Amino acid sequence: MHKAIVVPKAGGPEILRYEDVDLPVPGPNELLVKVAATGVNFIDTYQRSGVYPMKYPFIPGSEAAGTVVQAGLDVAAFSDGDRVATAEGGGAYSEYMLLDASKALPVPRGVSSEVAAALPLQGMTAHYLCNSTYPVQSGETVLTHAGAGGVGLLLTQLLKAKGATVITTVSTDEKEALAAAAGADHVLRYDGFADRVRELTDGRGVDVVFDGVGKATFDGSLSSLRPRGMMVLFGGASGQVPPFDIQRLNALGSLYLTRPTIRDYLLSAEERQWRARELFEMVEAGTLDVRIGATYPLAEAARAHEDLEGRKTTGKVLLVP
Numbered sequence: 001m002h003k004a005i006v007v008p009k010a011g012g013p014e015i016l017r018y019e020d021v022d023l024p025v026p027g028p029n030e031l032l033v034k035v036a037a038t039g040v041n042f043i044d045t046y047q048r049s050g051v052y053p054m055k056y057p058f059i060p061g062s063e064a065a066g067t068v069v070q071a072g073l074d075v076a077a078f079s080d081g082d083r084v085a086t087a088e089g090g091g092a093y094s095e096y097m098l099l100d101a102s103k104a105l106p107v108p109r110g111v112s113s114e115v116a117a118a119l120p121l122q123g124m125t126a127h128y129l130c131n132s133t134y135p136v137q138s139g140e141t142v143l144t145h146a147g148a149g150g151v152g153l154l155l156t157q158l159l160k161a162k163g164a165t166v167i168t169t170v171s172t173d174e175k176e177a178l179a180a181a182a183g184a185d186h187v188l189r190y191d192g193f194a195d196r197v198r199e200l201t202d203g204r205g206v207d208v209v210f211d212g213v214g215k216a217t218f219d220g221s222l223s224s225l226r227p228r229g230m231m232v233l234f235g236g237a238s239g240q241v242p243p244f245d246i247q248r249l250n251a252l253g254s255l256y257l258t259r260p261t262i263r264d265y266l267l268s269a270e271e272r273q274w275r276a277r278e279l280f281e282m283v284e285a286g287t288l289d290v291r292i293g294a295t296y297p298l299a300e301a302a303r304a305h306e307d308l309e310g311r312k313t314t315g316k317v318l319l320v321p
């Protein structure tokens, strides 16, 4: 047996149970990983609350880092004792997890297990958004929301490395200082942000908006774009955006709208390893700071969810068994 967090049915953070569960046995092409740290992500809250339909009961969590303790048949790339991380596991809120070997990322020597658990999901999201969804060019101006959040801090740093001007939004003074330290050129509050973006861009609007806040910011984000600009809605921290009249894209300036998800940007081993390698290399080179804003014992996963949903966190939230 080992300890894990179980979601028995859809509900609030209080629904999470810390329980003894059976130790899983790796099948062919699977790894049994002793978890060193688990990454908490917004998607975990959508799955817990029922925003994304799930089969109950289940052990949440797709992001973790740890050590291989048993490699299943046919696994050639990893062996016992190797350090691995993933953004695409299942059941990561636990002491031990099974991991499809094709979804395992080798952790370089110079990267701690905490950072390896903190980076994959939010890091590869930031990476695909600015390299693949909208390949940002030097000199472009970008609006990205929640600039002190997990994705926000990483995305801002990647955008600055590309030579973009970054405008971001935050809700508190503490978050403003963090977003500015990550390199954001202009840190705004949400109230009236679209008007402020127009002023900052001399009336033109930004080239692209990366919006993970969703319901509360969507309309303002559309109004912040230049003609033919790109609206990238990648999440709904404030709630999901209701059905949308496509005609509005015409009225607002022949805009583009996309709603990407990380699954479609990790389509092959090459794509997954490319994104992870670039991020880990930046960490090792000291050009990407991964802020771990809070670490909770695994047993207190409910508190981690409350704080994440309650806008109390900055950077990455980790659980440790």
Ligand code: NDP
Pocket: 040, 041, 042, 043, 121, 122, 125, 146, 147, 148, 149, 150, 151, 152, 169, 170, 171, 172, 175, 212, 213, 216, 234, 235, 236, 237, 238, 239, 260, 261, 262, 263, 308, 309, 310, 311, 312, 313, 314, 315
């Ligand atoms: P964050 O660390 O960014 O936390 C969310 C932040 O959103 C909060 O800290 C808060 O910052 C801001 N926010 C604004 N309004 C609200 C609200 N009403 N309730 C809660 N938070 C609010 O989380 P992540 O970095 O993990 O994720 C950011 C977004 O990216 C999420 O929507 C997530 O679903 C999405 N995502 C999408 C992926 C994809 O592939 N599509 C992959 C990974 C994440 P502040 O207080 O400053 O406003």
